[in-house]
Amino acid sequence: MAHIQVKNFDKPDETRSFEGKGHADIVMMADRAVGRGVFEPGWRWSNNVKPIAGTDLCQVSHLGYCVSGHMRVYMADGTEQEVNPGDAVAIPPGHDAEVVGDETCVLLDFGEISEYAKRS
Template identity: 75%
Template sequence: MNSIEMKNFDKADETRTFEGHGFADFVMVGGRTVARGHFEPGWRWSQDVKPIVGTDLCQVSHLGYCLAGRMRVTMSDGTEQELTPGEVAAIPPGHDAEVVGDETCVFLDFGEIAEYAMRK
Protein backbone atom coordinates (compact mmCIF):
# COMPACT_ATOMS: atom_id res chain seq x y z
CA MET A 1 0.00 0.00 0.00
CA ASN A 2 1.49 3.32 -1.08
CA SER A 3 -1.25 5.65 0.11
CA ILE A 4 -3.35 6.31 3.15
CA GLU A 5 -6.60 4.34 3.24
CA MET A 6 -9.46 5.69 5.31
CA LYS A 7 -12.98 4.51 6.06
CA ASN A 8 -15.83 5.89 8.14
CA PHE A 9 -18.19 3.78 10.26
CA ASP A 10 -21.03 6.09 9.21
CA LYS A 11 -20.56 4.56 5.73
CA ALA A 12 -19.70 1.04 6.85
CA ASP A 13 -18.86 -1.67 4.32
CA GLU A 14 -21.32 -3.95 6.12
CA THR A 15 -23.72 -3.91 9.07
CA ARG A 16 -24.70 -7.12 10.86
CA THR A 17 -27.75 -7.08 13.11
CA PHE A 18 -27.91 -9.22 16.23
CA GLU A 19 -30.98 -11.32 17.07
CA GLY A 20 -32.43 -8.71 19.37
CA HIS A 21 -30.25 -6.06 20.97
CA GLY A 22 -27.90 -4.21 18.67
CA PHE A 23 -25.67 -4.42 15.63
CA ALA A 24 -22.07 -4.16 14.46
CA ASP A 25 -20.68 -2.04 11.64
CA PHE A 26 -17.68 -3.40 9.75
CA VAL A 27 -15.07 -1.64 7.62
CA MET A 28 -12.15 -3.14 5.70
CA VAL A 29 -9.04 -0.99 5.91
CA GLY A 30 -5.40 -1.87 5.37
CA GLY A 31 -6.39 -5.43 4.52
CA ARG A 32 -8.01 -5.89 7.97
CA THR A 33 -11.54 -5.89 9.28
CA VAL A 34 -12.42 -3.44 12.04
CA ALA A 35 -15.80 -3.46 13.78
CA ARG A 36 -17.76 -1.07 15.95
CA GLY A 37 -20.35 -2.97 17.96
CA HIS A 38 -23.42 -1.39 19.52
CA PHE A 39 -24.56 -3.77 22.26
CA GLU A 40 -27.86 -2.53 23.64
CA PRO A 41 -29.14 -3.06 27.21
CA GLY A 42 -30.30 -6.66 27.53
CA TRP A 43 -27.75 -7.91 24.95
CA ARG A 44 -26.11 -11.21 25.80
CA TRP A 45 -23.93 -13.15 23.36
CA SER A 46 -25.63 -16.47 24.18
CA GLN A 47 -29.04 -14.98 23.33
CA ASP A 48 -28.27 -12.49 20.56
CA VAL A 49 -25.35 -13.99 18.60
CA LYS A 50 -25.31 -17.71 19.44
CA PRO A 51 -28.47 -18.34 17.33
CA ILE A 52 -26.68 -16.73 14.36
CA VAL A 53 -23.37 -18.61 14.58
CA GLY A 54 -24.43 -21.86 16.26
CA THR A 55 -21.52 -22.31 18.70
CA ASP A 56 -21.90 -22.76 22.46
CA LEU A 57 -19.52 -19.87 23.24
CA CYS A 58 -18.03 -17.03 21.22
CA GLN A 59 -15.09 -18.44 19.29
CA VAL A 60 -13.75 -15.07 18.14
CA SER A 61 -10.59 -13.41 19.45
CA HIS A 62 -11.29 -9.74 20.24
CA LEU A 63 -8.80 -6.91 20.63
CA GLY A 64 -10.59 -3.69 21.29
CA TYR A 65 -11.44 -0.50 23.09
CA CYS A 66 -14.60 0.21 25.08
CA LEU A 67 -16.00 3.60 24.05
CA ALA A 68 -19.19 3.59 26.14
CA GLY A 69 -21.27 1.41 28.46
CA ARG A 70 -20.18 -1.68 30.33
CA MET A 71 -19.89 -5.33 29.38
CA ARG A 72 -19.19 -8.41 31.51
CA VAL A 73 -17.20 -11.17 29.81
CA THR A 74 -17.34 -14.70 31.26
CA MET A 75 -14.73 -17.20 30.13
CA SER A 76 -15.45 -20.93 29.79
CA ASP A 77 -13.66 -21.57 33.12
CA GLY A 78 -16.06 -19.17 34.90
CA THR A 79 -13.70 -16.24 35.35
CA GLU A 80 -15.31 -12.86 34.73
CA GLN A 81 -14.06 -9.41 33.84
CA GLU A 82 -16.05 -6.21 33.34
CA LEU A 83 -15.12 -3.76 30.59
CA THR A 84 -15.74 -0.06 31.16
CA PRO A 85 -15.20 3.03 28.99
CA GLY A 86 -11.56 3.78 28.26
CA GLU A 87 -10.35 0.22 28.72
CA VAL A 88 -8.50 -1.82 26.13
CA ALA A 89 -9.11 -5.57 26.20
CA ALA A 90 -7.78 -8.74 24.61
CA ILE A 91 -10.46 -11.42 24.89
CA PRO A 92 -9.57 -14.96 23.75
CA PRO A 93 -12.08 -17.36 22.18
CA GLY A 94 -14.35 -19.36 24.50
CA HIS A 95 -16.48 -16.76 26.25
CA ASP A 96 -19.98 -15.40 26.77
CA ALA A 97 -20.65 -11.70 27.38
CA GLU A 98 -23.48 -9.44 28.45
CA VAL A 99 -24.21 -5.74 28.74
CA VAL A 100 -24.27 -4.47 32.32
CA GLY A 101 -26.67 -1.64 33.14
CA ASP A 102 -28.98 0.43 30.98
CA GLU A 103 -26.46 2.06 28.63
CA THR A 104 -25.50 0.73 25.20
CA CYS A 105 -21.96 -0.65 25.19
CA VAL A 106 -19.97 0.56 22.20
CA PHE A 107 -16.85 -1.51 21.51
CA LEU A 108 -14.27 -0.87 18.77
CA ASP A 109 -12.76 -4.23 17.75
CA PHE A 110 -9.49 -4.78 15.86
CA GLY A 111 -9.38 -8.54 16.60
CA GLU A 112 -10.03 -11.53 14.38
CA ILE A 113 -13.62 -10.42 13.81
CA ALA A 114 -14.14 -10.72 10.05
CA GLU A 115 -16.76 -13.45 10.56
CA TYR A 116 -18.25 -12.19 13.85
CA ALA A 117 -22.06 -12.55 13.94
CA MET A 118 -22.00 -13.88 10.37
CA ARG A 119 -24.71 -16.38 9.52
CA LYS A 120 -23.29 -19.80 8.66
Template identity: 70%
Template sequence: MGVDAVKGIEVKTFDKPDETRPFEGNGYADFVMAGGRTVARGTFEPGWRWSQNVKPIVGGDSCQVSHLVYVLEGRMRIHMNDGSEQELTPGEVAAIPPGHDAEVVGSEACVALDFGEIAEYAKPK
Protein backbone atom coordinates (compact mmCIF):
# COMPACT_ATOMS: atom_id res chain seq x y z
CA MET A 1 0.00 0.00 0.00
CA GLY A 2 1.66 3.22 -1.14
CA VAL A 3 1.17 6.91 -0.53
CA ASP A 4 -1.80 7.10 -2.90
CA ALA A 5 -3.64 4.06 -1.51
CA VAL A 6 -5.34 5.92 1.34
CA LYS A 7 -5.95 9.65 1.06
CA GLY A 8 -4.14 11.62 3.73
CA ILE A 9 -1.78 8.87 4.86
CA GLU A 10 1.85 9.38 3.92
CA VAL A 11 3.98 6.22 3.93
CA LYS A 12 7.77 6.09 3.70
CA THR A 13 10.31 3.30 4.06
CA PHE A 14 13.91 3.19 5.21
CA ASP A 15 14.51 0.88 2.23
CA LYS A 16 14.26 4.07 0.13
CA PRO A 17 15.25 6.90 2.50
CA ASP A 18 14.81 10.54 1.50
CA GLU A 19 18.43 11.14 2.50
CA THR A 20 21.44 9.23 3.84
CA ARG A 21 24.15 11.07 5.76
CA PRO A 22 27.42 9.22 6.30
CA PHE A 23 29.38 9.79 9.50
CA GLU A 24 33.13 10.37 9.45
CA GLY A 25 33.58 6.61 9.58
CA ASN A 26 31.72 3.90 11.48
CA GLY A 27 28.19 4.32 10.20
CA TYR A 28 25.48 6.50 8.73
CA ALA A 29 21.95 7.75 9.28
CA ASP A 30 18.99 7.32 6.92
CA PHE A 31 16.24 9.94 7.05
CA VAL A 32 12.61 9.84 5.98
CA MET A 33 10.23 12.77 6.09
CA ALA A 34 6.55 12.06 6.71
CA GLY A 35 3.76 14.30 7.91
CA GLY A 36 6.13 17.24 8.16
CA ARG A 37 8.37 15.35 10.60
CA THR A 38 11.76 13.73 10.20
CA VAL A 39 12.54 10.25 11.48
CA ALA A 40 16.05 8.82 11.35
CA ARG A 41 17.45 5.32 11.54
CA GLY A 42 21.04 5.46 12.68
CA THR A 43 23.46 2.62 12.11
CA PHE A 44 26.35 3.16 14.50
CA GLU A 45 29.11 0.65 13.84
CA PRO A 46 31.50 -0.70 16.49
CA GLY A 47 33.99 1.99 17.46
CA TRP A 48 31.56 4.85 16.64
CA ARG A 49 31.66 7.84 18.98
CA TRP A 50 29.88 11.17 18.43
CA SER A 51 33.00 13.22 19.29
CA GLN A 52 35.04 11.32 16.67
CA ASN A 53 32.52 10.55 13.94
CA VAL A 54 29.93 13.38 13.96
CA LYS A 55 31.68 16.32 15.65
CA PRO A 56 34.03 16.79 12.63
CA ILE A 57 30.90 17.25 10.47
CA VAL A 58 28.88 19.60 12.70
CA GLY A 59 31.38 21.17 15.10
CA GLY A 60 30.76 22.06 18.73
CA ASP A 61 31.89 20.53 21.98
CA SER A 62 28.98 18.09 22.37
CA CYS A 63 25.86 16.95 20.53
CA GLN A 64 23.22 19.69 20.71
CA VAL A 65 20.36 17.60 19.29
CA SER A 66 17.40 16.49 21.40
CA HIS A 67 16.83 12.80 20.69
CA LEU A 68 13.85 10.52 21.26
CA VAL A 69 15.27 7.12 20.40
CA TYR A 70 14.15 3.52 20.26
CA VAL A 71 17.06 1.05 20.21
CA LEU A 72 16.54 -1.85 17.80
CA GLU A 73 19.87 -3.62 18.28
CA GLY A 74 23.26 -3.16 19.87
CA ARG A 75 24.18 -0.95 22.81
CA MET A 76 25.10 2.70 23.18
CA ARG A 77 26.41 4.64 26.17
CA ILE A 78 25.39 8.29 26.52
CA HIS A 79 27.77 10.64 28.35
CA MET A 80 26.00 13.84 29.48
CA ASN A 81 27.98 17.06 29.89
CA ASP A 82 27.13 17.01 33.64
CA GLY A 83 29.10 13.75 34.02
CA SER A 84 26.12 11.37 34.22
CA GLU A 85 26.00 8.31 31.95
CA GLN A 86 23.36 5.89 30.74
CA GLU A 87 23.68 2.74 28.65
CA LEU A 88 20.88 1.99 26.18
CA THR A 89 19.99 -1.55 25.10
CA PRO A 90 17.54 -3.09 22.59
CA GLY A 91 13.89 -2.41 23.29
CA GLU A 92 14.55 0.74 25.30
CA VAL A 93 13.18 4.19 24.55
CA ALA A 94 15.18 7.20 25.75
CA ALA A 95 14.74 10.96 25.69
CA ILE A 96 18.22 12.47 25.50
CA PRO A 97 18.56 16.25 25.95
CA PRO A 98 21.20 18.35 24.16
CA GLY A 99 24.69 18.37 25.67
CA HIS A 100 26.10 14.88 25.36
CA ASP A 101 28.59 12.55 23.72
CA ALA A 102 27.75 8.94 22.87
CA GLU A 103 29.57 5.76 21.93
CA VAL A 104 28.79 2.26 20.76
CA VAL A 105 29.45 -0.38 23.42
CA GLY A 106 30.73 -3.78 22.34
CA SER A 107 31.37 -5.41 18.98
CA GLU A 108 27.84 -5.16 17.54
CA ALA A 109 26.47 -2.19 15.62
CA CYS A 110 23.83 -0.15 17.41
CA VAL A 111 20.75 0.55 15.28
CA ALA A 112 18.23 3.05 16.60
CA LEU A 113 15.20 4.97 15.40
CA ASP A 114 15.14 8.65 16.35
CA PHE A 115 11.88 10.62 16.47
CA GLY A 116 13.41 13.69 18.16
CA GLU A 117 14.58 17.00 16.74
CA ILE A 118 16.70 15.07 14.27
CA ALA A 119 16.29 16.94 10.95
CA GLU A 120 19.73 18.61 11.13
CA TYR A 121 21.64 15.68 12.69
CA ALA A 122 25.03 15.00 11.04
CA LYS A 123 24.28 17.65 8.41
CA PRO A 124 27.40 19.56 7.41
CA LYS A 125 27.37 23.18 8.53
Protein backbone atom coordinates (compact mmCIF):
# COMPACT_ATOMS: atom_id res chain seq x y z
CA MET A 1 0.00 0.00 0.00
CA ALA A 2 1.28 3.47 -0.87
CA HIS A 3 1.90 5.95 1.92
CA ILE A 4 1.93 9.73 2.01
CA GLN A 5 5.34 11.23 2.72
CA VAL A 6 5.77 14.62 4.32
CA LYS A 7 9.16 16.13 5.10
CA ASN A 8 10.27 19.61 6.02
CA PHE A 9 13.35 21.37 4.66
CA ASP A 10 14.01 22.67 8.19
CA LYS A 11 15.00 19.05 9.00
CA PRO A 12 16.53 17.81 5.71
CA ASP A 13 17.88 14.31 5.19
CA GLU A 14 21.15 15.88 4.07
CA THR A 15 22.74 19.32 3.78
CA ARG A 16 25.46 19.88 1.18
CA SER A 17 27.59 22.95 1.76
CA PHE A 18 28.96 24.84 -1.21
CA GLU A 19 32.49 26.28 -1.24
CA GLY A 20 31.16 29.29 0.66
CA LYS A 21 27.98 31.28 0.02
CA GLY A 22 25.21 28.76 0.53
CA HIS A 23 24.13 25.16 0.63
CA ALA A 24 21.63 22.64 -0.69
CA ASP A 25 19.17 20.92 1.63
CA ILE A 26 18.03 17.51 0.33
CA VAL A 27 14.98 15.49 1.28
CA MET A 28 14.30 12.06 -0.19
CA MET A 29 10.71 11.66 -1.38
CA ALA A 30 9.41 8.54 -3.16
CA ASP A 31 13.02 7.45 -3.83
CA ARG A 32 13.85 10.84 -5.44
CA ALA A 33 15.94 13.71 -4.19
CA VAL A 34 14.18 17.06 -3.83
CA GLY A 35 16.40 20.03 -3.11
CA ARG A 36 16.22 23.50 -1.67
CA GLY A 37 19.18 25.52 -2.86
CA VAL A 38 20.13 28.52 -0.73
CA PHE A 39 22.43 30.72 -2.81
CA GLU A 40 23.86 33.72 -0.98
CA PRO A 41 24.74 37.04 -2.63
CA GLY A 42 27.98 36.69 -4.57
CA TRP A 43 27.40 32.95 -5.23
CA ARG A 44 28.45 31.67 -8.65
CA TRP A 45 28.42 28.02 -9.70
CA SER A 46 31.89 28.23 -11.27
CA ASN A 47 33.34 29.54 -7.99
CA ASN A 48 31.27 27.77 -5.34
CA VAL A 49 30.23 24.38 -6.81
CA LYS A 50 32.69 23.71 -9.65
CA PRO A 51 35.43 22.72 -7.14
CA ILE A 52 33.02 20.07 -5.80
CA ALA A 53 31.66 18.90 -9.18
CA GLY A 54 35.00 18.86 -10.98
CA THR A 55 33.42 19.80 -14.34
CA ASP A 56 33.76 23.02 -16.36
CA LEU A 57 30.00 23.61 -16.35
CA CYS A 58 27.12 22.24 -14.27
CA GLN A 59 26.10 18.91 -15.80
CA VAL A 60 22.92 18.52 -13.74
CA SER A 61 19.45 18.99 -15.19
CA HIS A 62 17.32 21.22 -12.94
CA LEU A 63 13.53 21.45 -12.79
CA GLY A 64 12.65 24.03 -10.23
CA TYR A 65 10.77 26.92 -8.74
CA CYS A 66 12.28 30.21 -7.55
CA VAL A 67 11.01 31.11 -4.09
CA SER A 68 13.05 34.28 -3.60
CA GLY A 69 15.99 36.23 -4.97
CA HIS A 70 17.30 36.38 -8.52
CA MET A 71 19.65 34.14 -10.48
CA ARG A 72 21.12 34.49 -13.97
CA VAL A 73 21.84 31.26 -15.85
CA TYR A 74 24.49 31.16 -18.60
CA MET A 75 24.28 28.30 -21.12
CA ALA A 76 27.31 26.92 -22.97
CA ASP A 77 25.85 28.19 -26.26
CA GLY A 78 26.00 31.79 -24.99
CA THR A 79 22.31 32.22 -24.18
CA GLU A 80 21.35 33.48 -20.75
CA GLN A 81 18.18 33.92 -18.76
CA GLU A 82 17.29 35.49 -15.43
CA VAL A 83 15.19 33.51 -12.96
CA ASN A 84 12.98 35.54 -10.59
CA PRO A 85 10.59 34.81 -7.68
CA GLY A 86 7.56 32.88 -8.87
CA ASP A 87 9.33 31.51 -11.96
CA ALA A 88 9.32 27.82 -12.79
CA VAL A 89 12.49 26.85 -14.61
CA ALA A 90 13.94 23.93 -16.57
CA ILE A 91 17.70 24.16 -17.00
CA PRO A 92 19.49 21.55 -19.12
CA PRO A 93 23.04 20.39 -18.37
CA GLY A 94 25.90 22.62 -19.55
CA HIS A 95 25.46 25.87 -17.66
CA ASP A 96 26.93 28.30 -15.15
CA ALA A 97 24.81 30.54 -12.92
CA GLU A 98 25.14 33.37 -10.44
CA VAL A 99 23.05 35.24 -7.91
CA VAL A 100 22.00 38.68 -9.12
CA GLY A 101 21.73 41.42 -6.50
CA ASP A 102 22.09 41.40 -2.74
CA GLU A 103 19.24 39.04 -1.82
CA THR A 104 19.69 35.33 -1.14
CA CYS A 105 18.19 33.23 -3.92
CA VAL A 106 16.17 30.19 -2.84
CA LEU A 107 15.28 27.60 -5.46
CA LEU A 108 13.34 24.37 -5.04
CA ASP A 109 14.69 21.68 -7.36
CA PHE A 110 12.76 18.59 -8.46
CA GLY A 111 15.26 17.68 -11.20
CA GLU A 112 18.12 15.22 -11.30
CA ILE A 113 19.91 16.57 -8.25
CA SER A 114 20.79 13.41 -6.37
CA GLU A 115 24.51 14.06 -6.98
CA TYR A 116 24.43 17.89 -7.10
CA ALA A 117 27.17 19.45 -4.92
CA LYS A 118 27.81 16.03 -3.40
CA ARG A 119 31.33 15.49 -2.19
CA SER A 120 32.80 12.11 -3.06
